[in-house]
Amino acid sequence: MIVSHLDDVRVEASRSLDRKLDYRCPVCDEEVTLKAGPKKVAHFSHKAKSNCTHGVGETIWHLNAKSNIAKYLRNEGYDVELEKPLGNRRADLFAFHPDKGSLVYEMQRKCIGREIYSRTSDLLRYCDKVAWVLPWDVTLVDGGNRAVATYMLNALFSNNKAPRKSSVRFYDHKANIVYRCAKAPWMLYKEESYNEYTGESYGGYEYTSKRWCELSPIQTWELT
Numbered sequence: 094m095i096v097s098h099l100d101d102v103r104v105e106a107s108r109s110l111d112r113k114l115d116y117r118c119p120v121c122d123e124e125v126t127l128k129a130g131p132k133k134v135a136h137f138s139h140k141a142k143s144n145c146t147h148g149v150g151e152t153i154w155h156l157n158a159k160s161n162i163a164k165y166l167r168n169e170g171y172d173v174e175l176e177k178p179l180g181n182r183r184a185d186l187f188a189f190h191p192d193k194g195s196l197v198y199e200m201q202r203k204c205i206g207r208e209i210y211s212r213t214s215d216l217l218r219y220c221d222k223v224a225w226v227l228p229w230d231v232t233l234v235d236g237g238n239r240a241v242a243t244y245m246l247n248a249l250f251s252n253n254k255a256p257r258k259s260s261v262r263f264y265d266h267k268a269n270i271v272y273r274c275a276k277a278p279w280m281l282y283k284e285e286s287y288n289e290y291t292g293e294s295y296g297g298y299e300y301t302s303k304r305w306c307e308l309s310p311i312q313t314w315e316l317t
Contacts, residue, residue, distance in 0.1 A: 094118070094148030095159055096176040097125050097137045105175060106135040119176070121145035134160040157266040158200045158226055159185050165271070165311065179219040182212065187220065194221040200264070202228050213259045222258045229265035229272075239305045240274075261306070275307040 095106050097116040104116065108129040116137055118125050123145060125137040134156040139145055163173045163186055171188040179187065179197070186198040197220045199212070209225070216223045231240035240263070263272040 094125070094137050094151070094176060095134070095156065097127075098122070103174075106137055108135050110135075118143075118145055118147055120147040152202060154202060154228055154264070154266045155200050157269070158264045159198075161269060162186060162198055162226070162264075162271060163188075179216060182215050184216060184220075196220055196222040196224060198224050198226055198262075200226045217258060222260065224260045224262055226262045226264050226271070229263050229267075229270075231263060238308060240308055263308070271311040273309045273311060275309070 096119060097104050097106070098119050099114055099116055103119070104110070106127060106129070110127055110129070112127045112129070116125050116127060117123065118137070118139060121143070123139060123143050125139055127135070128138050129135040133153055136151070136156055137148065139147075139149065159175055163175055166173050166186075166188045169190070171190045171193075174187045175185070177184045177187040184197045185200045187195070188198070189195045197216050199216070201209075205212070213223050213225075233240050261274040263274060264270075265272070
């Protein structure tokens with residue numbers, strides 16, 4: 094977790110904080126420890142005997158994504174709250190801009206199947222847009238300008254089922270780059286070559302067809 098409570102005030106983890114203060118988990122109110130070593134983004138961790146699952150198992154990818162996307166949005170003029178409770182959900186990142194409205198970024202490393210529909214719909218009750226950030230585990234084509242769609246990307250780009258006002262990003266934590274991801278037509282894979290077909294739906298395409306997405310990078314390191 095990146096956010097804890099200190100005397101009932103929300104505090105974001107930072108290497109400049111005093112490690113001896115009484116930081117508390119915002120979910121269970123147990124004491125947590127500030128971790129601020131050189132290899133990971135500064136964060137808070139439960140004591141060894143805690144049964145609370147909040148923040149447990151967060152990877153370097155997840156922590157870096159939250160921290161660096163927050164920096165990017167703040168430099169774009171957004172007010173940002175990390176790990177913000179929204180109804181029965183806890184958003185990884187909630188951002189508000191007086192001219193652009195509110196948005197939620199959700200970092201999702203593991204495929205959650207159809208649950209992505211209900212999560213997105215729940216979050217859209219509290220914000221204008223939801224962006225799902227997926228790990229940079231993609232197959233690139235056309236010199237890196239397009240990528241094969243993952244299951245969750247296909248789900249969110251479905252014309253019939255997807256909640257409106259949802260989008261997808263990819264995050265490469267090693268290069269610290271976020272990629273915008275735009276819907277692209279279905280393509281047919283055949284004999285190790287790619288042939289592009291256009292159309293409004295999947296109908297008429299062979300089962301080997303795949304959806305692709307157009308990529309455009311946001312270089313977050315320039316804003317850290």
